[in-house]
Every structure is written in structure tokens, then in C-alpha cells.
Amino acid sequence: MKEYDIAVIGGGPAGMMAAIAAGKTSKVILLEKNPDLGSKLLLTGGGRCNITNNKPIKKLLNSFDNKNFLKHSFFTLTNEKLLSIFEDRGLGFIEEDDNRIFPDTEKSSDVLKVLKDCLDDVVISYNYEVKSIRDNFIINDEIKADRIIIATGGVTYPQTGCSPNNYFLTSQPITDIKYGLVPLITKKDLSDIAGITLYDVTVGYKKIKVKGNVLISHVGLTGPGIINLSNEISKDLSYDILESKEVEFDERIAIDLCPDFTHDELKEKFTKDFQDKGKTMVKNYLKMFLTNSFIDFFLGEINLGGETQLSRINKKSKNRLIENLKSFPFEVVSFNDRLAKVTIGGVDLSNINPKTMESTSIPNLYFAGEILDLHGPTGGYNLKIAFSTGYLAGLSACEKRF
């Protein structure tokens, strides 16, 4: 039997960071099921790795449902500290819109390379799938560890190594497991207008509003506005992937195509313009508000001929135009789950000490990353969770010596 102070299960960003933090002072083994570390990390940010988000820490925390749980880990591994790990090894960073941080080489493989370089003090076992953890912390009947950190991720993108089986390794209560940051499939076939982007719109579901671009795909809607909204829809629906992977529903979302105008401002503008520009065809007039390639579809949906002159549009049709510009509806019927970026739900946080990431029911068992019931919006927030909770779990586990 091989013996270690700490065994870290899962070589994603959370597990690697935990092993880095613990490896300096403890005898650590990192167990990874795949032939290499960080398979999901390589896919992040479209291969560019949106490594974190640079909003001021209080604002950043407000972006999460579980900000109180995350607070300690975010203050323990601040963005400055996280980025300095890479900068000290020659990798710089750039900041893009919405405070998103990327490596200046724009390659997630460079982020992975630095993390691997930092793992010098750690024994790494590749192609090693943990299938059992016995009560006395014996893993697969062959490795014994004083402390264990479980960082096996969520369930989405199973090709990167994630599996629902890992929840059964945790011996912890698990909340409902759901898809997060996931494109939506619409009832209507949108393939004719696939590829169109609606820029800077506001997407609404019930009372929730989310700002961002919307991209029309062959099967429905995606883009940051939609995938952030998908978290709200997913949380609102009652389902659990561990019971059934197929999720069907019939919900309505609405896109505010003119978020810069209030309803009344738009009405006022229409009244004036319909008088001043009476001879203008409606399809030309709408260019002021809509992406050109979306106008025909929009007019078709509200049954208005594009060549109708503004002066010939009656009050009812004018109101219909305004209503739809402010609230253009789509019926959504399922998630494009193959492309879900994160998992909502996981190990129940009420049994985890947020100051250490240790289980309150099983001493010396720690958790980090997406296996926990933690998720954030798109924009570097999910890697922020993985790195911060991983670092805190690693530090706490090695500070707790026998």
C-alpha cells in the first residue's frame, strides 16, 4: 500500500491548484483518470482560457448565488495572487470587455503548461480512475492517504473525464444536478436565420433580465445573453440529471431588441417618425433598431409586409411593432445539453466549511471546484471558483497535520 499525506482526486484546475498549494509542505499524490491533466481547461474560452474575472472583489462576489460561501476562498487566492503564479513563470495577461482576463498568448495550453510546471513536488498518477474510497481513506484498495481532496468536476462535457459516478464517491448529500451555461433549443426551426447575432440585447425569463449578445444557431439560441439566462431557467425547473438526462419543458423567453429605449420613449419616437418619414418602408426604418439580416424574419413573425410605408401602418400594427421590439418572444423547449459549460448543483455546501473546504461530517475529507454546488455566469467566474476553492482546500489540508 502506497501512503501519502494528501491524495487529490481529479487533475482539473481545482485539483491542480489544490495539489500545488499542498505540495510544497506535504507528500501529495494527484490522481487523474485521463492520460493528461486539464482536458476541460484546454477547451475554456474557445481555447483562449478566460482564466478569471477582474471585477473588484465585492462586485465579483455579488455575481454568485453563494457569495458568502465563496468569500473566504476568494480573499485567500485573490486575482493578483492567482495571476502572479503565471506571471512569475513568464505568462502575461490581457483584460477584455466585462473584465474578462485571458493569457496574452491567448492559449489555454500555456495556462496548463504553467500549472504542470508548478506540480514538481507532486506525484502524478495518470490514467488512474478512482472508483472507491473506503472509510479509512484507502483509495481503490491500493493508496492510503491521511487527507483526501475530491476535485472531480461536474457532469458536462463527459469526454473531458467528468462523470456522475463521482457524486457517489463523496459520501455527502448532493443537491439536484442540472445543466448550466447551456444553449436553448427553440420550438421554432431557426435554421434559415442561423448565424445572426443580436448585439447588446436584454433577454428576459419571467422577472429575470440578462444583458448580452444573442446568437441564433441551427437549433435555437446561444451567446452570452442566452447561456447566462439558461442558469436561471435551469434553476427554476424541477429536474435532476442523475435521475434523467432528458429535460423537456415549454417556457417562454422574450428579447428586448431595443433596450436603450423605454417602451414610452419608443412609442414617442415612432409617433414622430411615422409622421416625419411617412414614405419610408418599414423594413428600412427598422435598420435603425435591428441587425439587417434579422428584419425580414422579425416582420414575418409579426405579419407585417416589409415594403409597407410607415404612413400606411395603422395604430394596431404600430403598437404590435413596438411590443415586439421591446419583447420579442421565443418558445424554448429543451437545453442543448451536449454544450452545457457547467453543472449546477453538487456537494451540498451546508456540510462544507467555507473557511477550509473540509466536510463537516467527515474530517480530513475536502472538496474543490465544480463537484461542489457552486457555479457562476460566463466570463471567467467558473475557473475563479475552481482555482480559489482548490487553493484553499490544498492549504487547509496541509495545514492540518497529525
Ligand SMILES: Cc1cc2nc3c(=O)[nH]c(=O)nc-3n(C[C@H](O)[C@H](O)[C@H](O)COP(=O)(O)OP(=O)(O)OC[C@H]3O[C@@H](n4cnc5c(N)ncnc54)[C@H](O)[C@@H]3O)c2cc1C
Ligand atoms: C467548453 C467549455 C468552455 C469553458 N470556458 C470557461 C472559461 O473560459 N472560463 C471559465 O471560468 N470557465 C469556463 N468553463 C468552465 C470550467 O472549465 C469549469 O468550471 C472548470 O474546468 C471546473 O474545474 P474542476 O477542476 O472543478 O473540474 P474539471 O475541469 O472538470 O476537472 C475534473 C478532473 O477530474 C478528473 N476525474 C473525474 N473523475 C475522476 C475519477 N474518478 N478519478 C480520477 N480523476 C477523475 C477528470 O478527468 C478531470 O480532469 C468552460 C467549460 C467548458 C465545457
